[in-house]
Amino acid sequence: MRPLDPQMFDELCPSALTPIRIGDKWGALIVVCLADGPRRYSELRIPLARITPKVMTQSLRTLERLGLVARTVEGRQVTYELTVLGVSMLEPLRAICAWAEEHWDELVDATDPIRNEPAALGA
Amino acid sequence: MRPLDPQMFDELCPSALTPIRIGDKWGALIVVCLADGPRRYSELRIPLARITPKVMTQSLRTLERLGLVARTVEGRQVTYELTVLGVSMLEPLRAICAWAEEHWDELVDATDPIRNEPAALGA
DNA sequence: CAGGATCCCCTCCGATACTG
């Protein structure tokens, strides 16, 4: 299980900055950060340094309410991990992340007209 | 190319109501509605009757700016269709939709504690 | 360490009405 570091943020899932969301703005990224196993609050804040603690807690609560993330308290340790449902979401989520990574530079602000040709679907 | 009808709304992609979004609230659904080929504005409004025209135009503009949808004007006809980039998104999107459909009733308001067991990932 | 409290802005999104 590889440790979380700030670089992994962009590396793993550029879709964090894309308009693709789960739950709220940071939901998809949190799920991805939990993909390798349980993490503590402070551990999650390493790759997610740009979230304020309040917002990260909010996001975690949302994911919890959706049944995607489980929160465990042991003493003063708080651990977050994916539920079975959360894990089941990883596969389609990885597909979206892979897509986002592949088409990242195409997605941001479409000013290039050549890119915007129709696909001639169903023709 | 199968015609758009109001029922197709629920049938096609329950994720429309899930917290999974592309662009804005209606983005994912619009993309799915364009999956079978080009559609006119009024045609899109059939399955998307609950969107007000202003918001639908907004969503379409967003998808356009992202390079996912192309807008074509011929006379007084306006046609929307997926770009090549938009089509490339269909596969991962369908994966998410399939997941959402399968786990739909689990996702809405997690009050059942038994569901929220951790997955013991990375253990 | 893992948040909660408070403040506040700003965008999303809906309703209604109107138009070339």
Place this chain on the structure above:
DNA sequence: CAGTATCGGAGGGGATCCTG
């Protein structure tokens, strides 16, 4: 037919400070 104009509420999300 394919939108625009205008208004307005709700809440998402950030900054800052505080705490058991």
